[in-house]
Amino acid sequence: MKVLVTGGAGYIGSHTVAELQKQNIEVVVFDNLICGHKEAVTCPLIVGDLLKKDEIKKVFKENKFDGVIHFAAYALAGESMKEPAKYFENNLQGGLNLLEAMREGEVNKIVFSSTCAIYGYPDKLPVIEEESKKPVSVYGESKLMFETILRWYDQLFGIKNVCLRYFNASGDSLDGSIGEDHKPETHIIPIAMQAALGQREKFSIFGEDYNTPDGTCIRDYIHVLDLASAHIKALDYLSKEGESNYFNVGTGQGYSNKEILNMVKEVTGVDFPVEVGPRREGDPDAIFADSSKAKTVLGWEPKHSDLKTIIESAWKWHKSHPKGYSS
Numbered sequence: 001m002k003v004l005v006t007g008g009a010g011y012i013g014s015h016t017v018a019e020l021q022k023q024n025i026e027v028v029v030f031d032n033l034i035c036g037h038k039e040a041v042t043c044p045l046i047v048g049d050l051l052k053k054d055e056i057k058k059v060f061k062e063n064k065f066d067g068v069i070h071f072a073a074y075a076l077a078g079e080s081m082k083e084p085a086k087y088f089e090n091n092l093q094g095g096l097n098l099l100e101a102m103r104e105g106e107v108n109k110i111v112f113s114s115t116c117a118i119y120g121y122p123d124k125l126p127v128i129e130e131e132s133k134k135p136v137s138v139y140g141e142s143k144l145m146f147e148t149i150l151r152w153y154d155q156l157f158g159i160k161n162v163c164l165r166y167f168n169a170s171g172d173s174l175d176g177s178i179g180e181d182h183k184p185e186t187h188i189i190p191i192a193m194q195a196a197l198g199q200r201e202k203f204s205i206f207g208e209d210y211n212t213p214d215g216t217c218i219r220d221y222i223h224v225l226d227l228a229s230a231h232i233k234a235l236d237y238l239s240k241e242g243e244s245n246y247f248n249v250g251t252g253q254g255y256s257n258k259e260i261l262n263m264v265k266e267v268t269g270v271d272f273p274v275e276v277g278p279r280r281e282g283d284p285d286a287i288f289a290d291s292s293k294a295k296t297v298l299g300w301e302p303k304h305s306d307l308k309t310i311i312e313s314a315w316k317w318h319k320s321h322p323k324g325y326s327s
């Protein structure tokens with residue numbers, strides 16, 4: 001099996017590539033390296049931009065793929081509210097160029113990185129796939145719109161898709177060889193790591209007046225290796241002629257910001273200062289997944305997502321790469 005991974009130089013993409021290779025699946029990465037790192041890529045890398053139709057079409061002319069995993073996108077909800085065109089263009093036009101190149105190359109299987117951000121403020125917890133979709137950011141909206149586009153490309157051209165709606169990707173490779181390196185960093189665990197490393201004076205929590213037991217937001221943290229295995233299961237499902245489908249990928253267990261910070265302090269042994277700042281716009285009190293559909297249909301099960309393993313793997317990566325890949 002030969003798979004094209006768009007965005008494979010990024011955080012989740014690079015971990016997924018490494019896991020695909022362990023399964024002896026041949027992988028080619030297509031990435032413009034705008035947010036990705038060539039050092040993270042352990043397979044052939046084509047540096048190219050999905051917004052340039054000819055660049056992605058050429059890849060399909062020169063290779064025969066059995067399927068595509070599509071990670072490439074902009075993924076910062078806050079930034080998407082300031083620069084909506086940037087997000088709609090990259091996440092939609094970039095994806096459309098990919099789908100057209102797949103049509104020309106007669107490739108009819110795609111696994112897509114969707115997100116729990118399509119649900120907005122959920123009505124019920126844990127969130128099931130049929131929850132109403134009311135994104136509260138342009139980013140979440142762009143992902144929901146691309147799910148719709150995929151539905152039409154199945155109906156019109158028979159391109160089968162699996163949309164994986166990730167909850168909070170977290171943790172890093174267990175051997176510390178690859179890891180999360182976002183600039184700017186917006187995720188709680190790597191920011192807490194920076195505080196533990198002394199790169200920040202303090203950690204600032206966005207509000208403690210949420211409707212949760214300790215007042216801080218609750219999220220569902222899924223280890224990046226468990227996300228990677230969900231992609232492998234999704235590819236397997238599509239290769240067995242599975243119909244297009246969508247799945248939540250989370251643990252079902254929510255942790256508050258304070259619980260995360262306490263675990264970071266315990267694992268790192270560093271008691272960094274924590275201050276409480278104002279709320280951030282667009283944050284629901286709590287969100288965690290019902291992933292029973294992925295378990296039943298894909299046979300997927302998280303194996304590395306207990307909080308301690310997540311934080312220990314993150315600490316291993318950040319301690320050995322205090323400046324990310326440029327360390």
Ligand SMILES: NC(=O)c1ccc[n+]([C@@H]2O[C@H](COP(=O)([O-])OP(=O)(O)OC[C@H]3O[C@@H](n4cnc5c(N)ncnc54)[C@H](O)[C@@H]3O)[C@@H](O)[C@H]2O)c1
Nearest residue numbers: 007009010011012032034035036050072073075113115169
């Ligand atoms: N990190 C999370 O918690 C999370 C949660 C839900 C969904 N997602 C989705 O998962 C995917 C991967 O997330 P990530 O955290 O690894 O992000 P990332 O920024 O680390 O990786 C995205 C990669 O795509 C590349 N890219 C972006 N636009 C491109 C283009 N036009 N052409 C070619 N390459 C392009 C970037 O250079 C980068 O390497 C994204 O689609 C994101 O929306 C992430």
